Amino acid sequence: MTPGVVIIGAGHAGIELADALRACDYAGSITVVDQQTGAPYQRPPLSKELLGGGDDAPLPLRSDAFFEQSSIRLRADVAVSIDRAAKSVSLASGDSLAYDTLVLATGARARRLSLFDPAQPAIHELRSVDDARALSRALTEDARVVVVGGGFIGLELAAVAAHRCAAVTVIERGTRVLGRVVSPEMSDAMIARHRNAGVDVRLDTQVEDVVVRGDGCVSVCTSAGDVIANTVVVGVGVEPRSELAERAGLAVRDGIVVDASLRTSDHAIFAIGDVARFPGGRDGRSVRLESVPNATDQARHLAKLICGAREHYRSQPWFWSVQGADRVQIVGIASSDDDSRRIPARREDGVVILRHSNGLLRAVETLNEPGLHVAARKVLAAGPVPMAALAAVQYDLRAYRAA
Amino acid sequence: MTIVRFLTGDDVVSEIDLPTGVSVMRAAVTAGVPGIVGECGGQAMCATCHVYVVAPPMGSLPEVSEDEDEMLDSTAAPREPESRLSCQLKDIACDEVVLRLPERQL
Numbered sequence: 262m263t264p265g266v267v268i269i270g271a272g273h274a275g276i277e278l279a280d281a282l283r284a285c286d287y288a289g290s291i292t293v294v295d296q297q298t299g300a301p302y303q304r305p306p307l308s309k310e311l312l313g314g315g316d317d318a319p320l321p322l323r324s325d326a327f328f329e330q331s332s333i334r335l336r337a338d339v340a341v342s343i344d345r346a347a348k349s350v351s352l353a354s355g356d357s358l359a360y361d362t363l364v365l366a367t368g369a370r371a372r373r374l375s376l377f378d379p380a381q382p383a384i385h386e387l388r389s390v391d392d393a394r395a396l397s398r399a400l401t402e403d404a405r406v407v408v409v410g411g412g413f414i415g416l417e418l419a420a421v422a423a424h425r426c427a428a429v430t431v432i433e434r435g436t437r438v439l440g441r442v443v444s445p446e447m448s449d450a451m452i453a454r455h456r457n458a459g460v461d462v463r464l465d466t467q468v469e470d471v472v473v474r475g476d477g478c479v480s481v482c483t484s485a486g487d488v489i490a491n492t493v494v495v496g497v498g499v500e501p502r503s504e505l506a507e508r509a510g511l512a513v514r515d516g517i518v519v520d521a522s523l524r525t526s527d528h529a530i531f532a533i534g535d536v537a538r539f540p541g542g543r544d545g546r547s548v549r550l551e552s553v554p555n556a557t558d559q560a561r562h563l564a565k566l567i568c569g570a571r572e573h574y575r576s577q578p579w580f581w582s583v584q585g586a587d588r589v590q591i592v593g594i595a596s597s598d599d600d601s602r603r604i605p606a607r608r609e610d611g612v613v614i615l616r617h618s619n620g621l622l623r624a625v626e627t628l629n630e631p632g633l634h635v636a637a638r639k640v641l642a643a644g645p646v647p648m649a650a651l652a653a654v655q656y657d658l659r660a661y662r663a664a
Numbered sequence: 665m666t667i668v669r670f671l672t673g674d675d676v677v678s679e680i681d682l683p684t685g686v687s688v689m690r691a692a693v694t695a696g697v698p699g700i701v702g703e704c705g706g707q708a709m710c711a712t713c714h715v716y717v718v719a720p721p722m723g724s725l726p727e728v729s730e731d732e733d734e735m736l737d738s739t740a741a742p743r744e745p746e747s748r749l750s751c752q753l754k755d756i757a758c759d760e761v762v763l764r765l766p767e768r769q770l
Contacts, residue, residue, distance in 0.1 A: 305705040631734040
């Protein structure tokens, strides 16, 4: 048998690729290498269900039987280096794996801040199921929780903690929450929800020092005063795990750089998922997207390429977040200088914001409006949407769809 | 304990036990029922765990929430009156549930 496909990373992207390869009748060998032992699992529920005190077993990406029946080999090992000339990957165990096609689906790791020592038991991050379990144990009734970072992960777990714990403070250095991903209008809506739920959200606040006290509590010293906590969660975004690619001399720039076929600067090596920087932005600009739909879309596309198709990767990015009872959904990629137009929501607790520039609709953000999110996806999938045409139907996304 | 049978056409392709408090999607993904994806992890966000309910009558299942109702408009296979998202089906008060799998989830 030929060496086949070697996939580094058993997250959503890597496992979806293995499955999709078999689905398009790829007959060669498929090996997935990941340092985690145990069955590959889904991450999105970690910051929501699992943390909320739900089922302690993570939701698997596929059943054990699936891997066996599909002849997909999982190896608990760490890829250390790539010998591109010999087309082989060296593993920490000392073994090496030959490949015809190598796929880097290494994902991202939680970004760390030097002030916060992850070895301290009171200091947490949230990326793996072990992180989620440790954090879930810490979120007790009398816990005083500080969340550093007002992004998706930070706010998702602040919402869970607000439900369970005595006090929750979110410290965000920017002037608004979710600043990287949504409009100022949606940031305002979300901050109001969290404050209503009892979360103390502090904007424009820098962490200046972190002191672990003798009793195990942590004093988080900020530009706006000290906050005492017994549980601190650092949720300040992620960093692409691109070291392997870098060491192999592949092009890396905040992610592994790939072309429209998801191919790296080496013909036999591809990258997909959170780690891949691909030309999927507006006007062909390169972007790196941190989302499950992006990971699985790219995986399915790459499977087709490996099985012989010849088409460029095109997709419509979408994102979601669950924050307490609130559900945020976004379709499209907005740029920070896009304009925003708030249009009437259908539900009392709903918010709908259109992001637009140069007369075209670029993205739609919704809060508690899944129906309008679905309509927006269909509208944007059909091609460019002039704002004037939307205005003509009073910004009714469903009417526009029908027109 | 409820038994859930999955049909493709009229053929039973899988049969699983549904423990209390566990959604049909989760039980199906864990057991490897082909044709249930559940890409969003069970938050009624992706509509890839779509099923058609054959039995029991729709009225004896947990009620369809507004969120589920709206997300059902984005299933890959046609929505029917019997359509549900299986991530929202749990704690079903009957011994046997029969669900037909759609032709596609994506």
